Amino acid sequence: MALATYIVGQTPFPEFSVVLMLDDVQIGYYDSTTWKGVYRLHSASKYYDEEQSDVGVIFLDMYNGMKNRAVYLKDHLNHTDGVHVHQRLAGCELLNDDKPGPLYFWDAFNGQNMEEFTFDKEKNDIQMKKPWMIKWDQAKKIHVKLLYENVYHPICIKTLQRYLNMQKNYVMRKVKPRVRLMRKMLSDSQGLQISCLATGFYPRHINLTLFRDGQPVDEDLITGGEILPNGDGTYQMRKSLVISEEELHEEHKYNCTMKHLSLDNKLDITFVDESDSGSFSLSIVFGVLVCVAFLIITALIIWRKRGAAGQGSETSQCIYSPTPSSVQG
CATH class of the missing domain: 3.30.500.10 (MHC class I-like antigen recognition-like)
Structure with a gap:
């Protein structure tokens, strides 16, 4: 051309x-x-x-x-x-x-x-x-x-x-896409955003579709969909859908399918519901308690060392890392 x-x-x-x-x-x-x-x-x-x-x-x-x-x-x-x-x-x-x-x-x-x-x-x-x-x-x-x-x-x-x-x-090369499914809780009770990202594929032509209960989601409800270049000569595409707060209480099945020349068959990936707020809250509370206990024990050790030696200083830092059950996507 x-x-x-x-x-x-x-x-x-x-x-x-x-x-x-x-x-x-x-x-x-x-x-x-x-x-x-x-x-x-x-x-x-x-x-x-x-x-x-x-x-x-x-x-x-x-x-x-x-x-x-x-x-x-x-x-x-x-x-x-x-x-x-x-x-x-x-x-x-x-x-x-x-x-x-x-x-x-x-x-x-x-x-x-x-x-x-x-x-x-x-x-x-x-x-x-x-x-x-x-x-x-x-x-x-x-x-x-x-x-x-x-x-x-x-x-x-x-x-x-x-x-x-x-x-x-x-x-003429064919590079298979790598796929990531992402979930993001929106602020102000606006619901949940789910995204399907295919990246690292070549050639650039790809067919990526989001489904709800086995039916393609209306394109008017989807954001993204542009084919964008990566820095290594491959391409990426992301499609996202916002699920309202009301829909979160309904039982829907969401999945992402894609067709590409590098794939023998279409690739179908299902979004697993990990929105169990009880387990998520429990994991956060457990993580915070562990962090507090660690700080208390560290403080006691430092206090005893200072009492014994009368000098020296030590600092500690606790960084909370979510347990696997708290990861949302």
Whole structure:
């Protein structure tokens, strides 16, 4: 995928820039300051001349097209002078059998989706949605189809295959998620929050669902759900649900299920009810009593030592650590 940005107006950024991605790995960068591609992989150096040639064809054509469209849209939408941003997400894919898939384009102007474009080489067909309020004549359609069929699509697939070969061990790896179930009592008698956290997984796509009594919880009641990056190249997702004080007195079964490419079957984890307030209070009282007894005994020992030696000092500290039965999640 290539994320291209064209800026209308004066900013400290390049007028035109492109970030090149293989799945979620950045492999290259290009902008209008140098008009050259910069690649992050050392093994790409032997393809440098070929890469620069491909970049010169694709990105320069993309620059001219996006510039013309941005100027047109600025006037057509009656925007005043200032900074305006035209962005394009474009790319291709390899299917499961390594067969070349379609070529895709998504365009936006000032954050507003303006056009979707798909070229399917196998069907020799172009599909468009909201084509910039400009009607293409038959000659224009033929020209665009030939351009994408003979230039854009082949170069995109060739680049994808090349970098996939370089990074296959990384982008094709499968790392199983680690799962944590958490419970948090809310203040002011607002109830209990339960959370299901899956972390450390790759690839980034995961299906995590919270259930109550065997039925999926309404998404409107759930917070979180965004896929976030970890610092080690893996990802995490957390979903949380607040259970009201009234619901705590009802008998409900909550569980969390997830599906991921690294798992042979879906993973199902049930929230065990550990909200026995009697045992929790008892464990706290027991812990406090032990702490007080320890302080009294320590004080007596220090007093006797001082009485015998007449000098010296000693301090002690008691830190309460909940017993296993007092841990709430």
